[in-house]
Amino acid sequence: MPRWGRAGLVLWLVFAAMPAPAQEQKEQGTLISEVDMYVSPDVSSQKLARATRGRNVILVMEHTKMATREWAHVLVVVEVDLERQSERQISGWVPSSVLVTTATPNGDQIIYGEAVDSENQAEQRGGRRHADEDAMRLYYRLYEYFPNSPLAGEALWRAADIRWQREKVDSRLRPSFRETDPDMREGMDETTVKLVQKKFPHTKWSDLAAYDLIDNKLCGSWRGEIKCPEKESELYEKYAREHPQSPKAAEALYNAARRQAALVDMYRAGKENDKSEKAKRKSMELAQEIAARFADTDWGPQARELMYALQQGIPTYDVESKKPIS
Amino acid sequence: MLKRGKQSGLIIMLAVAATTCVAAEHGTVIRETALYLSANTNSQKLSPVERGRALTVLERSDSGGQPWVKVFMAADETARITREIAGWVPAQAVITAATANGDQIVFGQAVASERQAEERGGRKGAAQDAMRLYARVPDIFPGSPLAAEGLWRSADIRWQLAKADYLRSGSQMEERYLNEVIARYPQAKQAELAAYDLLEAKLCPEWRGLAECPEKESLLFEQYAREHPQSPKAAEALYNAAWRQAALADIYRIDNNMSKSEAARKKATALAQQIASQFPQSDWKQRATDLAYKLEKKIPVYGQVIE
Numbered sequence: 001m002p003r004w005g006r007a008g009l010v011l012w013l014v015f016a017a018m019p020a021p022a023q024e025q026k027e028q029g030t031l032i033s034e035v036d037m038y039v040s041p042d043v044s045s046q047k048l049a050r051a052t053r054g055r056n057v058i059l060v061m062e063h064t065k066m067a068t069r070e071w072a073h074v075l076v077v078v079e080v081d082l083e084r085q086s087e088r089q090i091s092g093w094v095p096s097s098v099l100v101t102t103a104t105p106n107g108d109q110i111i112y113g114e115a116v117d118s119e120n121q122a123e124q125r126g127g128r129r130h131a132d133e134d135a136m137r138l139y140y141r142l143y144e145y146f147p148n149s150p151l152a153g154e155a156l157w158r159a160a161d162i163r164w165q166r167e168k169v170d171s172r173l174r175p176s177f178r179e180t181d182p183d184m185r186e187g188m189d190e191t192t193v194k195l196v197q198k199k200f201p202h203t204k205w206s207d208l209a210a211y212d213l214i215d216n217k218l219c220g221s222w223r224g225e226i227k228c229p230e231k232e233s234e235l236y237e238k239y240a241r242e243h244p245q246s247p248k249a250a251e252a253l254y255n256a257a258r259r260q261a262a263l264v265d266m267y268r269a270g271k272e273n274d275k276s277e278k279a280k281r282k283s284m285e286l287a288q289e290i291a292a293r294f295a296d297t298d299w300g301p302q303a304r305e306l307m308y309a310l311q312q313g314i315p316t317y318d319v320e321s322k323k324p325i326s
Numbered sequence: 327m328l329k330r331g332k333q334s335g336l337i338i339m340l341a342v343a344a345t346t347c348v349a350a351e352h353g354t355v356i357r358e359t360a361l362y363l364s365a366n367t368n369s370q371k372l373s374p375v376e377r378g379r380a381l382t383v384l385e386r387s388d389s390g391g392q393p394w395v396k397v398f399m400a401a402d403e404t405a406r407i408t409r410e411i412a413g414w415v416p417a418q419a420v421i422t423a424a425t426a427n428g429d430q431i432v433f434g435q436a437v438a439s440e441r442q443a444e445e446r447g448g449r450k451g452a453a454q455d456a457m458r459l460y461a462r463v464p465d466i467f468p469g470s471p472l473a474a475e476g477l478w479r480s481a482d483i484r485w486q487l488a489k490a491d492y493l494r495s496g497s498q499m500e501e502r503y504l505n506e507v508i509a510r511y512p513q514a515k516q517a518e519l520a521a522y523d524l525l526e527a528k529l530c531p532e533w534r535g536l537a538e539c540p541e542k543e544s545l546l547f548e549q550y551a552r553e554h555p556q557s558p559k560a561a562e563a564l565y566n567a568a569w570r571q572a573a574l575a576d577i578y579r580i581d582n583n584m585s586k587s588e589a590a591r592k593k594a595t596a597l598a599q600q601i602a603s604q605f606p607q608s609d610w611k612q613r614a615t616d617l618a619y620k621l622e623k624k625i626p627v628y629g630q631v632i633e
Binding site: 032033097098100106109110111112113114116117125151169172298300301302303304305306308309312313314325326 | 357
C-alpha cells in the first residue's frame with residue numbers, strides 16, 4: 001500500500017496522460033457498486049478495504065473463477081489527497097460482476113447510467129450518502145477510459161460541474177466568501193472545468209464550463225459598491241455574446257439585465273440620475289433582447305417581468321439593506 | 327304578490343350581482359406589499375399582501391402623486407370559507423387582465439420566485455409565492471398560452487410541499503389541484519404530468535422487504551407508461567417499473583422463490599430493453615443499460631450489499 005509522494009503523483013499523472021495506444025493493452029475501469037476487496041478470491045478471506053463506486057481501477061491483473069463466482073485481481077486507487085498531492089492504491093480481489101472495464105461491451109453506457117443514478121440519489125431527500133461523489137467519480141472514469149465515447153464530453157462536464165458545485169457550497173462557509181473583491185478570496189479549483197474547455201472546445205460542454213468559471217469572478221457581496229454590478233453585468237453580457245448558442249446564453253443576458261436594473265436604484269440613490277437613466281435603458285435593451293430571442297423559454301416571461309418593473313419604477317435593489325430585492 | 331314581488335326582487339339583485347361579478351377586474355401583486363386602510367402609506371396597515379394573492383379590483387385613485395387601487399382579498403387565503411377584507415394597495419405592482427403582457431409578467435415573477443425557492447438561502451416563502459403566482463395565470467388570463475403550464479406548476483408545487491409535510495407529519499396530500507389540471511386540460515402534456523404526480527399517493531410508504539409493494543408499484547408505473555406514451559415521464563415510469571421488477575428478483579431470491587425471482591428478472595430485463603430502444607436520446611437509456619447489466623450479472627439492487 002504505497003503512499004505516493006508529490007513526485008510519485010506527478011509521474012503517475014504523466015503515465016495516465018500517455019497517448020491511448022500505450023494504454024490499449026491494459027485493462028482498466030471502475031466499480032459500479034460498492035464492494036469489499038479481499039486478500040484472495042474468496043469472501044471468507046481477509047477484507048482489505050471497502051471500494052466505492054467510481055473508484056479508479058488502474059489495472060486489472062488477473063481474472064479467475066472460484067466455485068461459481070468470477071473474480072478479478074485489481075489495483076485500485078482508494079484515496080486521493082489533492083492538497084498533499086498523494087494517493088493510496090490497494091491491490092486485492094473483487095467480484096468481476098461489479099467491475100466495468102475498457103473490455104466491457106457498452107461499458108461507457110453502463111458507467112454513465114450508474115453515474116446518472118448516483119446523481120439522482122444525491123438529489124433525493126434521504127438519498128444515498130456521498131452519492132454526489134460517486135457520480136463525480138463515475139462520470140470522470142467514463143471520460144478517462146472511454147475518451148472516444150459519444151458520452152465522454154458530457155461525462156467530463158458533469159464531473160467537473162459536480163466538483164464545482166461542491167466547492168461552491170464549501171466556499172460559502174469560508175470567512176472570505178463575503179469579500180467584495182474576488183481576488184481576495186479563494187475561488188473554486190478551475191482545473192477540471194478548464195479541462196472540459198481544452199478537450200471539447202466549441203461544444204455545448206465547453207460553453208457550460210465557461211459559464212461556471214464566471215462564478216470565480218463575481219463579488220462575494222456587493223456591499224453597495226457600484227463597481228460590482230457594473231463588472232458582473234459586463235461579464236455576463238460578454239459571455240452571452242461569445243457563446244450565443246450556449247444553453248446558458250439567456251440566463252447570462254438576464255443576469256446582466258438584472259444587474260443593470262440594480263444599478264438604476266444604486267445610481268438614483270447617489271443622485272446620479274443620468275447614469276441611472278442610462279442603466280435603465282441598458283437593462284431594458286437586454287430584457288427586450290431576451291424576450292425576443294428566448295420567448296419560448298422561462299427567461300422570456302422573466303424578462304417581461306423585469307421590463308415591467310423598470311417601467312413602473314419598482315425597485316430591484318434595496319439601497320438601505322444593500323441587497324438585491326429577490 | 328309579496329312573495330312573488332320578493333322573488334323577482336331577488337332575481338334582479340342576483341342579476342346585478344352577476345353583472346358586477348362579470349365586470350369585476352381580477353388581479354394580483356408581483357411584489358409583497360401591504361393592504362392600507364386608505365390610499366396613503368401613512369395609513370393603518372390592515373394585512374400583508376403576498377405575491378400572487380388573488381385580488382378583486384374595486385376602485386382606482388391617485389393619491390400623493392401615486393396611483394392606488396382599492397381591492398378585496400380573502401382575509402385567510404388557506405381557509406375554504408373566509409371573510410374578505412377591503413383596502414388600498416399601491417398600483418405599481420398590481421397586475422390585472424388589463425395589463426399588457428400581464429400573463430407573462432405574472433408567470434415571469436412565478437419563475438423567479440421558484441428559482442428563489444430552489445436557491446440555498448433564497449427568499450422565505452418563495453415557494454408559496456410561486457405556487458400562488460402560477461395559479462393566478464389561468465385565473466386572470468384563462469386564454470393565455472401559459473395558462474395550462476401555470477395551473478400545472480402551481481399544483482405541482484403544492485403537491486411537493488404537501489409531500490414534504492406528509493413525510494414530516496403524515497398529513498394527508500390533497501389531490502384536487504392535480505385533478506383540476508387533468509379536468510381542465512385533458513389532452514395537454516400538463517395533464518400527463520399531473521397523472522404522474524398522482525401515482526405517488528398510491529405508493530407504499532415502506533416496502534419492509536415484502537414483494538407485495540414492488541409488485542403493485544411496478545404495475546402502476548407500467549400502466550402509466552402504456553396509457554401516456556407521449557408523456558415526458560413515460561421513460562421514467564418504465565424505468566421505475568423495471569427497477570421494481572429488479573428489486574423483486576432480489577426479494578424472491580432472498581425468500582428462496584427462484585422461479586418468481588427468475589420471472590421478475592426477465593420482466594425487468596424486457597422493460598430495460600424497451601427503455602433503451604424507445605428512448606435512445608435520454609439519460610434513461612444509459613440507466614436502463616446499467617440496470618440490464620446488473621440483472622445479467624446478478625448484482626443485487628435491493629436489500630443486499632455485495633460481499
